[in-house]
Amino acid sequence: MTKIAIAGSGAMGSRFGYMLQAAGNDVVLLDNWVEHVQAINTKGLTVAIAGQDVQHVQIPAALPTAIKDVQDVIIIFTKSMQLGAMLQSIKPLIGEKTKVVCLLNGLGHPETIERYLPKHNIFVGITLWTAGLTGPGEISLSGSGSVELQNVAPEAKGAAEELVAMLSAAGLHATYSADVLFSIWRKACVNGTLNSLCALLDCNIAQLGRTSQVNSLLASIVAEFSAVAATEAVDLDVPTTIAHIDQLFDPTQAGEHYPSMHQDLIQHHRLTEIDYLNGYVARKGQERGIPTPVNQLITQLVHTKEALVIEK
Numbered sequence: 379m380t381k382i383a384i385a386g387s388g389a390m391g392s393r394f395g396y397m398l399q400a401a402g403n404d405v406v407l408l409d410n411w412v413e414h415v416q417a418i419n420t421k422g423l424t425v426a427i428a429g430q431d432v433q434h435v436q437i438p439a440a441l442p443t444a445i446k447d448v449q450d451v452i453i454i455f456t457k458s459m460q461l462g463a464m465l466q467s468i469k470p471l472i473g474e475k476t477k478v479v480c481l482l483n484g485l486g487h488p489e490t491i492e493r494y495l496p497k498h499n500i501f502v503g504i505t506l507w508t509a510g511l512t513g514p515g516e517i518s519l520s521g522s523g524s525v526e527l528q529n530v531a532p533e534a535k536g537a538a539e540e541l542v543a544m545l546s547a548a549g550l551h552a553t554y555s556a557d558v559l560f561s562i563w564r565k566a567c568v569n570g571t572l573n574s575l576c577a578l579l580d581c582n583i584a585q586l587g588r589t590s591q592v593n594s595l596l597a598s599i600v601a602e603f604s605a606v607a608a609t610e611a612v613d614l615d616v617p618t619t620i621a622h623i624d625q626l627f628d629p630t631q632a633g634e635h636y637p638s639m640h641q642d643l644i645q646h647h648r649l650t651e652i653d654y655l656n657g658y659v660a661r662k663g664q665e666r667g668i669p670t671p672v673n674q675l676i677t678q679l680v681h682t683k684e685a686l687v688i689e690k
């Protein structure tokens with residue numbers, strides 16, 4: 379049995395933990411939210427899957443500092459802002475052969491992780507799975523998704539392929555990405571459009587997709603992402619990237635989902651990952667002399683909304 383710790387067990391961490399345990403792995407959910415950990419340990423993880431009965435699934439949960447045994451695999455699912463602190467907390471769980479996987483949304487995470495861990499332990503990627511946290515110990519799941527990941531150290535390709543096989547065996551539809559930086563930038567375009575627009579406009583992905591303005595909004599945002607990606611040697615073709623985003627409007631994919639930034643800003647009145655998405659593009663654009671007015675405005679609007687809802 380593979381020993382897996384989920385470091386950051388909110389909506390996505392709980393989804394992955396639930397699916398990996400169902401596939402026969404030895405999973406522990408780690409989180410700093412005490413009420414959430416207590417709820418999972420007392421009544422099980424409450425999982426509501428669209429159209430099915432609610433399940434209460436027994437999965438052990440703990441604070442990240444409460445367990446000390448070395449894991450085979452650690453999957454990180456904090457918010458971007460919590461990544462460094464979580465890596466610091468889970469150091470005792472990381473042995474020579476532990477595979478640490480980061481599938482967070484956002485740009486710049488590989489550089490952060492390399493400040494804490496040797497490259498041979500690090501595997502990075504993206505996911506198009508979705509999940510919602512509806513209360514302490516409670517998640518709601520719908521739609522389908524996928525995972526793309528790659529090793530950071532060239533010699534760790536075999537270990538990345540083992541991870542792909544383990545995730546796919548749990549129904550998580552993983553593939554090996556031969557160019558994970560491209561995968562991460564393309565996913566950042568998904569979030570830089572769907573997450574920030576659905577949060578600012580208070581709608582889900584399918585509703586955004588039905589508006590008459592959606593195509594021009596996507597084109598303006600993605601053009602700036604593409605220009606900044608080019609300065610990091612990533613080639614993001616704008617029409618192909620927009621076609622990739624368009625697929626998610628389908629309700630059988632992510633259409634019914636309120637993106638994680640909507641969940642943070644509108645539903646839970648929490649800070650967002652905007653500085654790792656549109657904010658990253660605006661900041662790097664400014665530093666590198668590339669105009670990014672649309673992403674600057676979106677970043678300012680999201681920060682303004684954060685100030686309004688968090689003050690309340």
Ligand SMILES: NC(=O)C1=CN([C@@H]2O[C@H](COP(=O)(O)OP(=O)(O)OC[C@H]3O[C@@H](n4cnc5c(N)ncnc54)[C@H](OP(=O)(O)O)[C@@H]3O)[C@@H](O)[C@H]2O)C=CC1
Pocket residue numbers: 386387388389390391409410411412455456457458460481482483484505506507508509510511637638646651
């Ligand atoms: N949700 C989704 O559908 C998707 C999310 N992602 C990405 O996955 C990563 C994890 O996101 P997601 O699972 O949505 O994050 P969640 O907000 O569900 O959970 C992240 C962490 O936030 C803290 N937290 C959340 N809600 C509360 C609360 N009410 N009170 C106290 N603490 C709380 C918890 O950590 P702590 O208490 O330790 O602070 C939790 O581990 C992000 O990078 C996100 O962008 C990617 C694809 C889809």
Ligand SMILES: CC(C)(CO)C(=O)C(=O)O
Pocket residue numbers: 483505506507508568569572573632635636637638639
């Ligand atoms: C599901 C998806 C792709 C929606 O933008 C996402 O990554 C999120 O909710 O953060």
